[in-house]
Amino acid sequence: MTANAETPVLSSLYQRSVADYWNAEKNPVNLRLGEVDGLYHHHYGIGDVDWSVLDEPEETREKRVVNELHRLETVQAETLVARLGPLRPEDRVMDAGSGRGGSSFLANLRYGCHVDGVSISESQVAFANEQARKRGVADKVRFHFRNMLDTGFETGSFQAIWNNESTMYVELSLLFAEHSRLLRRGGRYVCITGCYNDAYGLPSRAISQINAHYICDIHSRSTYFRELVANRLVPISVVDLTAATIPYWELRAKTHLATGIEQSFLDAYKNGSFQYLLIAADRV
Numbered sequence: 304m305t306a307n308a309e310t311p312v313l314s315s316l317y318q319r320s321v322a323d324y325w326n327a328e329k330n331p332v333n334l335r336l337g338e339v340d341g342l343y344h345h346h347y348g349i350g351d352v353d354w355s356v357l358d359e360p361e362e363t364r365e366k367r368v369v370n371e372l373h374r375l376e377t378v379q380a381e382t383l384v385a386r387l388g389p390l391r392p393e394d395r396v397m398d399a400g401s402g403r404g405g406s407s408f409l410a411n412l413r414y415g416c417h418v419d420g421v422s423i424s425e426s427q428v429a430f431a432n433e434q435a436r437k438r439g440v441a442d443k444v445r446f447h448f449r450n451m452l453d454t455g456f457e458t459g460s461f462q463a464i465w466n467n468e469s470t471m472y473v474e475l476s477l478l479f480a481e482h483s484r485l486l487r488r489g490g491r492y493v494c495i496t497g498c499y500n501d502a503y504g505l506p507s508r509a510i511s512q513i514n515a516h517y518i519c520d521i522h523s524r525s526t527y528f529r530e531l532v533a534n535r536l537v538p539i540s541v542v543d544l545t546a547a548t549i550p551y552w553e554l555r556a557k558t559h560l561a562t563g564i565e566q567s568f569l570d571a572y573k574n575g576s577f578q579y580l581l582i583a584a585d586r587v
């Protein structure tokens with residue numbers, strides 16, 4: 304449970320339960336997709352769907368479905384990574400909640416930069432470091448068993464930081480204080496997240512179902528902007544990706560890879576109570 308005697312990585316029972324989930328997680332919807340090209344994602348997809356994959360004969364259908372879902376998830380990660388730049392190869396960036404490493408590898412591919420990924424799941428960290436070795440980028444892309452709320456990295460040492468669907472596991476006041484400390488002035492923060500739409504009041508039932516499924520705690524839209532600004536992170540662009548992610552969920556719901564949470568996402572997005580947002584901010 305500890306990285307060293309003074310600073311335990313996991314600081315609560317809640318964090319322990321999240322770590323247990325990810326240490327044990329082996330969903331085919333993540334592993335089969337990752338096997339396509341070695342980019343293992345733990346986030347959802349965006350963009351137009353090629354529906355012809357569902358018309359395939361049985362022998363080829365599963366493979367085409369896997370490729371199509373993976374393509375949509377990679378488009379999502381590339382959309383996030385594009386907002387981190389411009390970055391130089393000597394720049395250092397951090398992937399907060401790095402999972403099996405997919406977004407980190409894409410950032411390194413695009414910019415050649417140094418990437419540090421952090422996760423409270425030791426299995427994910429080991430998996431991602433093995434991927435880095437296999438891809439021949441272990442000198443530049445490294446994964447650490449650390450807590451994104453208290454990373455231990457040096458103040459002002461990062462040019463960019465992102466969370467790809469990992470902010471719902473932490474209190475944003477603590478997260479953005481740490482990001483603000485780590486980013487140098489003029490650095491960039493980007494997240495893609497699902498948030499509840501507080502124009503409708505408290506979260507809907509579907510959002511409670513998503514929280515229970517992943518052991519997370521989806522924040523309201525207003526919490527993001529309040530806590531960003533309170534921590535010297537000033538939004539420069541906000542993109543509502545809700546309409547762009549619905550087709551991914553429609554496809555996923557119709558495939559052998561569905562996990563049972565698909566209808567909750569579709570209900571929440573379609574009734575307006577839930578939004579899928581990209582937020583980019585500058586550290587001032």
Ligand code: GPP
Nearest residue numbers: 330332333344345346468496497517
């Ligand atoms: C999991 O990705 C992502 C989360 C738990 C974050 C929750 C996101 C929201 C927008 C609320 P995954 O790829 O591990 O999930 P799955 O196994 O369902 O594909």
Ligand code: MG
Nearest residue numbers: 332333345346
């Ligand atoms: Mg997934």
